[in-house]
Amino acid sequence: MKAAGKVLLLEGPAQPDWTGGLKHGEPIDALPYIDDEYGDLGVKAEVDRLVEEEMRRSLRKPSDFLRGLPPAPKLNFE
Incomplete structure (x- = not known):
């Protein structure tokens, strides 16, 4: 966006470093989300195996x- 020939930029705080899970070469992983299917014995067995x-x-x-x-950033909500 230009105003009077100048480029306007938005400035904000630097992004936090979230590489804590990668320090020792261990990737941050996530298991799939399930809800109603957990009552199925086959699904429960697969979930237990994944965990x-x-x-x-x-x-x-x-x-x-x-x-x-x-640490998580502190937010000021009003």
Whole structure:
């Protein structure tokens, strides 16, 4: 956008570094979302298998999984 020959830019705070999950070469992963299908025994077995696989691959223990991430930004809502 130009006004009187000058380029107008929006400035804001720098973006936070969210690479905490990648420090040790461990990718941040996510499991698929399911809702009603969890009552199906086949789906439950597959979900349990995926969770177990994810837990085996993870270098982090459940008690310290947030330790490597930066703190969440503080927001001022009115």
